Amino acid sequence: MDAVYPLTQEISRFGWLIRESTSEFGRFILFAADVIGRFLAAPARCMRWSLLGPQFYAVGVASIPVVAITGAFIGMILALEGFAQFAALGQESRLGSVINISVTKQIGPVLAAVMVAGRVGGALAAELGTMAVTEQLDAMRAMDADPLRILVAPRVVACIVMTPLLTIYSDLLGAWGAWFVTVGVYGVPSTDYWFFTAQVLEWWDPVSGLLKSVAFGAAIGFISCYKGFTCSAGAQGVGRAATASFVASFIAIIIMNLVLAKFFSTLYVLVTGSRTVFIS
Numbered sequence: 001m002d003a004v005y006p007l008t009q010e011i012s013r014f015g016w017l018i019r020e021s022t023s024e025f026g027r028f029i030l031f032a033a034d035v036i037g038r039f040l041a042a043p044a045r046c047m048r049w050s051l052l053g054p055q056f057y058a059v060g061v062a063s064i065p066v067v068a069i070t071g072a073f074i075g076m077i078l079a080l081e082g083f084a085q086f087a088a089l090g091q092e093s094r095l096g097s098v099i100n101i102s103v104t105k106q107i108g109p110v111l112a113a114v115m116v117a118g119r120v121g122g123a124l125a126a127e128l129g130t131m132a133v134t135e136q137l138d139a140m141r142a143m144d145a146d147p148l149r150i151l152v153a154p155r156v157v158a159c160i161v162m163t164p165l166l167t168i169y170s171d172l173l174g175a176w177g178a179w180f181v182t183v184g185v186y187g188v189p190s191t192d193y194w195f196f197t198a199q200v201l202e203w204w205d206p207v208s209g210l211l212k213s214v215a216f217g218a219a220i221g222f223i224s225c226y227k228g229f230t231c232s233a234g235a236q237g238v239g240r241a242a243t244a245s246f247v248a249s250f251i252a253i254i255i256m257n258l259v260l261a262k263f264f265s266t267l268y269v270l271v272t273g274s275r276t277v278f279i280s
Contacts, residue, residue: 031229032222035156038149046153055154059120060162064169067115071170074107075099075177083186093192096175096182097200103174104201109209110257112167113216116159117249121224124155125245128228129238137229152229156221163217164210171206204272208264215260219252 039046078099086095128151131137140147175197183190224245231241 027230028222028226031226035148035152035222035225038146039153039157042149046149046157051150051154052158055158056162058123059116059155059158060165063116063119063162063166066119067112067166067170068173070111070115071103071108071173072177074111075103075174075179076181078102079178079181079186083182092182092186092188094196095188096178096193097196099178100175100197101201101205103178104171104206105209106257106261108171108174109167109213109216110253112170113163113213113220113253114250116163116166116217117220117224117246117253120159121220121245121249122242124221124224125228125231126238126242128152128225129231129241132229132231133233133238152225155225156218159217159221159224160214161217163220164213167210167213171209204268208268211264212257212260215256216253219256220249223249223252
């Protein structure tokens with residue numbers, strides 16, 4: 001009999017976890033819907049440059065160095081790791097095409113989004129969490145100022161706009177890093193590198209990657225702001241909110257990437273009627 005009770009407790013704990021996770025997700029959906037509703041009701045008030053400008057800088061401009069370093073080194077690492085296998089098949093001149101299509105459709109958007117989630121998402125959650133803990137949000141509501149419209153909407157818009165731009169930057173640096181190693185280190189002709197890249201890379205590849213990054217940016221913005229608004233009291237609560245923001249954003253990016261990869265590959269077949277496409 002004694003062995004039954006621990007099993008019952010574990011089942012109960014698992015059910016409680018499912019219930020709390022479902023409730024938390026529902027509260028997040030209501031929060032996101034509320035923000036979208038406030039934005040659509042008065043977009044001009046959310047899009048003032050005095051609100052958007054600082055967020056564009058914090059999300060986009062300040063993230064350029066880390067995105068540049070990550071993108072360039074990932075491209076170089078892929079070239080270093082892949083050259084031996086391609087050379088064994090006598091296809092080293094085609095290495096750049098495989099790397100660049102992988103970077104533009106998959107690695108670039110995901111890496112840029114993860115960098116934004118780590119560098120920006122945690123900061124947004126900590127900033128808004130501090131305002132919630134110190135009752136600044138309540139003070140704004142008392143003065144008839146809407147914190148969702150003033151604080152959340154501009155930050156979400158900045159994440160949506162700047163994440164695709166950072167993805168473009170990551171793609172370009174990744175292609176340059178792969179070119180540097182493939183051509184400069186291994187001696188593959190530069191004309192071959194770019195020729196085979198142009199043969200394989202289609203307009204759909206970077207477009208699908210950018211559309212993914214828009215969804216990633218929206219997820220990062222909404223999740224980070226929600227974690228900040230709902231953080232518990234004290235410095236530990238703010239720290240947990242920042243950590244939970246990155247973890248939740250990272251999980252959302254991975255899940256959305258899987259779903260969108262299948263969606264865009266299917267959409268490509270429907271639009272073009274061709275199945276000769278690399279899986280997103």
